[in-house]
Amino acid sequence: MTYEILLAGFGGQGVLFAGKLLAYCALFEGKEISWLPSYGPEMRGGKCNCSVCISDEPIGSPKVLEPDLLVALNGPSFEAFLPTVKPGGKVFADSSLIDAACDRTDIDCYMVPATQMADDNNLQKGANIILLGKLLSETGLFSPETVRKALEKNTPASRAHTIDNNMRAIQLGMDYQ
């Protein structure tokens, strides 16, 4: 089984970090993985996306052009990449920041008010992780325990307190209906 995942938004939203968590979860399960960032010279605010391939086979092209799973964190990426999703694919989008609706019937689109949920739960900047939680509950790709391991691996000691908050964000996303 191969999953081609595209995460997209603007710089500063944690696009690359969310992709890295998925990549680490796959690493713990012994999968073949590639993680490829694409961004401009801006520190934040520029267009940013991240291709993650997870497979049992060696990975050829690491650039995801027709994702099985799309995580869209803002309007421009939702509009740009929605048409590229494979039929039967799944989309996870932050409806707090996206006005457009999904106009495709051959895919499953989950609109989650992630930014609003993050603000309501004192989890500022946690929208990326909330959407990741929704992705995990709809795909069953990885367990919350594996995500916690990935978080521990990717959080420096000085930021260790963020692990519990991020796990709370995962749970919020998983529980959102």
Added chain:
Amino acid sequence: MEKVLMKGNEALAEAAIRAGCKCFFGYPITPQTELSEYLSKQMPKRGGVFLQAESEVAAINMVLGAAATGTRVMTSSSSPGVSLKSEGISYIAGSDVPALIINVQRGGPGLGGIQPSQADYWQATKGLGHGDFHLIILAPNSVQEVVNLVSKAFELGETYRTPVMLLSDGLLGQMMEPVAFPDIQANEADKSGWAADGTKMARPHHIVNSLYIEANDLEEIVRRRYERYAKIEETETMAECYLTDDAEIVVTAFGATSRIVKSAVNKARAEGIKVGMFRPITLWPFPKKELNTACANAKAVLSVEMSMGQMIDDVKLALNCKLPVSFYGRTGGVIPTPNEVLDEIRKLNGGAQ
């Protein structure tokens, strides 16, 4: 062996330290920066020297100085920075000292862009500076192969007393993949016959130099160097053949582009097209024999590159006009897609029937 996720640039840096690299001199440039950033943190902790020079020109001349003492040394840059270093690289080659030079290529010419490119193929294989010389050019296509080739690069350089270039690109440098670090130390060659590492008043001076005023002397030095090149060409070529045994179409690609081509070849095979891929791992020396073997059943060859077509020259020369060679490429930082390559393969397949 435990695998970790690392960017190509970081993995290259870690592999260099493990291979016994003691000095790094460089100047920052995108998309190479993670490499020098990693070394700036690690080198001082692990018995090495990291120095950010005032310019690329200064950095490459520091490399020459360290190399002259027989110290394992490297520098890294990206395309415009490598151009600045070319004078020093020629001096290093002319001084017959080993050094590792990394080029994480970006789009050019000029300042170009910061996205991946392979448009420095000609520069690397044919024109890294003035004068009669070559560098050994290694072109990995995965983060694991980057790691495996770094120790090999140091060994080759010391065995043949030549600078070696590892030709990466923005895609390979920025991409994370699982990687394991095999527990091998790169063998160190005997440098006692030439290294300028102090006479201790016990031997004559070793002079490391690239200036020979007498024409006959210079010719002799260059000829001896070319004898070493002949041996390198004979024994050190490396290539990967993928599904070429029965291939009627052979696609040639190196580095990151070969990943895209592999995906396209798999798609074409699923359509029943007899296609394979040939990937040179040494760009100089170019694996000519291996290419001819891979093309034993081929009717057509396609060179795919992230450039306007540079390696295609070597493909044509190696095949000696025996087969038609066509080209497909994207440049300026645009990455070709597997479907674009598949279309080219389909066209050739239609034409061959």
